[in-house]
Amino acid sequence: MSGRVKDLTGRRFGRLVVLRRCEEKHRLVRWHCQCDCGVLKVVSATNLTGGTKSCGCLVLDILRKHHGLGGHKLMCSFKAMKGRCSNPADPSYAYYGGRGIRVCDRWLNGNGQQSGFECFLEDMGERPDGMSLDRIDNDGDYAPDNCRWATRGEQSQNTSMVKLSVEAVGEIKARLLSGELGTTLAKEFGVSPRRIYCIRDGKSWSNVPARAAIAATLKPEALTEVKS
Numbered sequence: 001m002s003g004r005v006k007d008l009t010g011r012r013f014g015r016l017v018v019l020r021r022c023e024e025k026h027r028l029v030r031w032h033c034q035c036d037c038g039v040l041k042v043v044s045a046t047n048l049t050g051g052t053k054s055c056g057c058l059v060l061d062i063l064r065k066h067h068g069l070g071g072h073k074l075m076c077s078f079k080a081m082k083g084r085c086s087n088p089a090d091p092s093y094a095y096y097g098g099r100g101i102r103v104c105d106r107w108l109n110g111n112g113q114q115s116g117f118e119c120f121l122e123d124m125g126e127r128p129d130g131m132s133l134d135r136i137d138n139d140g141d142y143a144p145d146n147c148r149w150a151t152r153g154e155q156s157q158n159t160s161m162v163k164l165s166v167e168a169v170g171e172i173k174a175r176l177l178s179g180e181l182g183t184t185l186a187k188e189f190g191v192s193p194r195r196i197y198c199i200r201d202g203k204s205w206s207n208v209p210a211r212a213a214i215a216a217t218l219k220p221e222a223l224t225e226v227k228s
């Protein structure tokens with residue numbers, strides 16, 4: 001088991017430099033790290049490679065810089081993001097949680113050492129003036145690899161990308177079930193193959209069923225799959 005552990009000694013993760021291996025705890029591989037601020041900290045390998053960038057001082061620095069109202073605003077955009085995705089009473093829920101957009105587990109529940117909000121701040125850094133949180137793939141989740149701070153111009157460019165209708169998604173699902181290739185469908189509907197695969201894997205639009213009218217014209221085994 002330990003033979004397969006990747007040696008992280010000497011590697012840098014943000015402000016953290018890995019010093020040496022630490023004894024395992026709850027079968028978690030952990031490393032002694034030194035933060036640029038001088039603090040020594042034990043961090044699990046999963047958290048190091050999963051985005052932890054400091055002993056916690058990075059978050060504090062961001063909050064200190066945005067002290068008072070600024071910090072409050074960061075917390076507000078964080079809470080608004082969670083509400084859109086998880087609270088059916090939120091006015092925007094239909095466009096987010098309602099069509100399968102989620103907040104990643106790291107930002108929702110934290111990493112065991114830091115809260116979800118702290119992880120969010122570590123991953124995203126501080127919000128530059130005049131920018132707001134934007135998802136790069138409009139059908140993707142709120143997660144470190146799909147989020148950036150963007151100006152309003154950049155955002156509207158993103159949202160003006162081809163929008164899929166409920167009907168189109170129903171058709172895509174039915175045709176995927178019949179065995180049509182994602183790349184073919186992507187070309188036809190003018191979207192990226194990634195978006196098609198998100199639909200196929202239920203990562204987006206999971207609330208839309210395959211269109212029965214189209215499914216009915218397909219082979220019987222596809223039909224039973226649609227019904228179940």
Ligand SMILES: [Zn+2]
Pocket residue numbers: 015035036037038039054055056057058
């Ligand atoms: Zn530190």
